[in-house]
Amino acid sequence: xxxxxxxxxxxxxxxxxxxxxxxxxxxxxxxxxxxxxxxxxxxxxxxxxxxxxxxxxxxxxxxxxxxxxxxxxxxxxxxxxxxxxxxxxxxxxxxxxxxxxxxxxxxxxxxxxxxxxxxxxxxxxxxxxxxxxxxxxxxxxxxxxxxxxxxxxxxxxxxxxxxxxxxxxxxxxxxxxxxxxxxxxxxxxxxxxxxxxxxxxxxxxxxxxxxxxxxxxxxxxxxxxxxxxxxxxxxxxxxxxxxxxxxxxxxxxxxxxxxxxxxxxxxxxxxxxxxxxxxxxxxxxxxxxxxxxxxxxxxxxxxxxxxxxxxxxxxxxxxxxxxxxxxxxxxxxxxxxxxxxxxxxxxxxxxxxxxxxxxxxxxxxxxxxxxxxxxxxxxxxxxxxxxxxxxxxxxxxxxxxxxxxxxxxxxxxxxxxxxxxxxxxxxxxxxxxxxxxxxxxxxxxxxxxxxxxxxxxxxxxxxxx
Amino acid sequence: xxxxxxxxxxxxxxxxxxxxxxxxxxxxxxxxxxxxxxxxxxxxxxxxxxxxxxxxxxxxxxxxxxxxxxxxxxxxxxxxxxxxxxxxxxxxxxxxxxxxxxxxxxxxxxxxxxxxxxxxxxxxxxxxxxxxxxxxxxxxxxxxxxxxxxxxxxxxxxxxxxx
Numbered sequence: 369x370x371x372x373x374x375x376x377x378x379x380x381x382x383x384x385x386x387x388x389x390x391x392x393x394x395x396x397x398x399x400x401x402x403x404x405x406x407x408x409x410x411x412x413x414x415x416x417x418x419x420x421x422x423x424x425x426x427x428x429x430x431x432x433x434x435x436x437x438x439x440x441x442x443x444x445x446x447x448x449x450x451x452x453x454x455x456x457x458x459x460x461x462x463x464x465x466x467x468x469x470x471x472x473x474x475x476x477x478x479x480x481x482x483x484x485x486x487x488x489x490x491x492x493x494x495x496x497x498x499x500x501x502x503x504x505x506x507x508x509x510x511x512x513x514x515x516x517x518x519x520x521x522x523x524x525x526x527x528x529x530x531x532x533x534x535x536x537x538x539x540x541x542x543x544x545x546x547x548x549x550x551x552x553x554x555x556x557x558x559x560x561x562x563x564x565x566x567x568x569x570x571x572x573x574x575x576x577x578x579x580x581x582x583x584x585x586x587x588x589x590x591x592x593x594x595x596x597x598x599x600x601x602x603x604x605x606x607x608x609x610x611x612x613x614x615x616x617x618x619x620x621x622x623x624x625x626x627x628x629x630x631x632x633x634x635x636x637x638x639x640x641x642x643x644x645x646x647x648x649x650x651x652x653x654x655x656x657x658x659x660x661x662x663x664x665x666x667x668x669x670x671x672x673x674x675x676x677x678x679x680x681x682x683x684x685x686x687x688x689x690x691x692x693x694x695x696x697x698x699x700x701x702x703x704x705x706x707x708x709x710x711x712x713x714x715x716x717x718x719x720x721x722x723x724x725x726x727x728x729x730x731x732x733x734x735x736x737x738x739x740x741x742x743x744x745x746x747x748x749x750x751x752x753x754x755x756x757x758x759x760x761x762x763x764x765x766x767x768x769x770x771x772x773x774x775x776x777x778x779x780x781x782x783x784x785x786x787x788x789x790x791x792x793x794x795x796x797x798x799x800x801x802x803x804x805x806x807x808x809x810x811x812x813x814x815x816x817x818x819x820x821x822x823x824x825x826x827x828x829x830x831x832x833x
Numbered sequence: 834x835x836x837x838x839x840x841x842x843x844x845x846x847x848x849x850x851x852x853x854x855x856x857x858x859x860x861x862x863x864x865x866x867x868x869x870x871x872x873x874x875x876x877x878x879x880x881x882x883x884x885x886x887x888x889x890x891x892x893x894x895x896x897x898x899x900x901x902x903x904x905x906x907x908x909x910x911x912x913x914x915x916x917x918x919x920x921x922x923x924x925x926x927x928x929x930x931x932x933x934x935x936x937x938x939x940x941x942x943x944x945x946x947x948x949x950x951x952x953x954x955x956x957x958x959x960x961x962x963x964x965x966x967x968x969x970x971x972x973x974x975x976x977x978x979x980x981x982x983x984x985x986x987x988x989x990x991x992x993x994x995x996x
Binding site: 541544562563577669683687753761823 | 869872873874882902905922925926927928929930931941942943944945957958960982
């Protein structure tokens with residue numbers, strides 16, 4: 369800001385205000401632009417300079433940024449939706465219908481919120497995959513990996529609690545089926561279920577509980593964790609640096625100023641995604657079925673799509689194993705990853721090495737083949753309950769089939785250890801790819817191939833109920 | 834006081850520090866307890882969750898299954914005249930189980946679990962028979978206490994209530 373010299377016209381009150389609210393333009397020199405990043409509250413999540421290599425779009429795919437953008441869209445549209453919504457079974461459904469038919473842009477705002485929430489699950493999972501496949505979960509970024517997992521769980525929680533709010537048949541039964549899983553948690557299950565539901569089944573108290581979680585507790589926690597996540601990215605030295613297999617990086621990486629080289633990319637990326645989301649919000653309506661009827665379960669009653677992999681597991685295992693033991697083990701293994709898979713030499717190389725890339729494809733192909741076969745065999749040929757009639761079902765239909773599956777995984781691990789002398793990081797990679805692909809296959813089967821009575825049908829031959 | 838003694842004896846400073854820590858911990862537990870208690874289910878009297886008057890014993894013939902919607906249960910009267918109030922919620926994942934009169938079974942629409950007219954499990958994935966509510970018969974009137982569903986491992990004749 370210029371100070372006025374004697375005899376010169378002093379700046380007007382409007383000039384002073386403009387200078388305070390919108391400091392004059394972007395400085396022309398590097399040093400000025402770097403200072404601008406440091407002294408701006410929003411921009412200071414970035415360093416003032418970034419390594420040229422980390423700007424490569426096909427390395428990070430902007431997935432963390434997309435997640436953050438979607439969070440902004442969700443908070444903005446969510447606040448608008450709150451103003452036309454009453455969390456009460458008598459009113460909630462009517463409010464949604466009113467929103468769709470009677471409120472200016474009501475349907476558009478709801479669609480935008482619905483699809484952004486669903487896309488956020490996808491973006492966050494892809495972000496996790498990107499980080500794992502480039503080895504970026506390894507030290508020093510292990511704490512940020514854990515924060516990321518916590519946020520992923522909260523995102524699923526936000527989606528799940530939001531799913532109930534329209535109070536239609538879809539919402540009511542998806543939440544009934546989803547929350548029934550809580551009952552199977554050993555010891556605390558029934559008490560926890562009553563606490564979450566506010567009673568023995570989904571009802572008015574559940575709606576109010578979920579509303580409170582959805583609009584305050586979960587978003588506030590996510591925003592706090594997200595700030596921490598961003599801060600840790602900088603503390604851990606920025607993005608992991610992409611490199612080719614076998615390449616060693618120079619000690620001194622070539623750097624450029626954040627303005628304009630990173631910021632303009634982010635702005636273009638955000639603008640493109642906002643345009644995509646607006647188009648989706650305009651043309652694809654969020655689903656809404658008839659008003660919730662606690663007397664009539666639809667057939668089939670399905671959980672939200674992101675839990676259909678879990679529901680598919682429930683068809684093959686006793687609920688304690690399918691809903692508690694397997695997800696618990698998987699989450700624990702995921703959280704512990706950076707503490708046993710910690711060779712940092714391959715950080716920045718997609719799939720660790722050239723051989724890792726072939727192993728990834730191999731493992732993926734194997735899972736694509738084995739998982740559907742396993743589902744079919746378990747559905748039609750294996751009847752543990754009938755074969756071991758006097759055993760408790762948590763053993764005959766739970767731990768025993770789980771042991772069989774675990775044995776298969778151990779054999780896969782032994783096989784690649786013996787056949788290709790795979791290193792620890794390659795074995796971890798193979799198992800991760802196998803299990804994640806299996807989860808995707810189970811989700812696809814659950815969403816598209818399960819019909820009335822949860823029996824298997826071809827998607828193009830699905831009976832209408 | 835020597836440094837050696839410091840390690841073994843409880844000094845005033847470390848005593849007060851520990852005391853503050855304990856008081857803080859107790860306060861945190863109390864607030865946690867208050868929150869949990871505050872969030873306990875609030876049940877409405879009279880309707881589902883309370884005692885429901887179903888009707889006179891004579892209106893339910895032996896071998897019949899009657900749906901009582903406001904109590905969320907089926908009043909099943911077996912062939913020998915014994916009453917059983919069966920919670921309509923599937924023990925697998927909580928779907929409402931309809932009574933199929935032609936098959937004379939409860940068949941869950943969600944995962945195809947099947948139950949007999951006394952709620953006994955015929956076909957998994959449900960892990961146990963349908964839950965029941967206590968039946969009270971006074972002066973020929975059938976009443977059902979829906980405050981707490983009772984889990985059971987199998988059907989026992991002792992679960993039946995006779996007029």
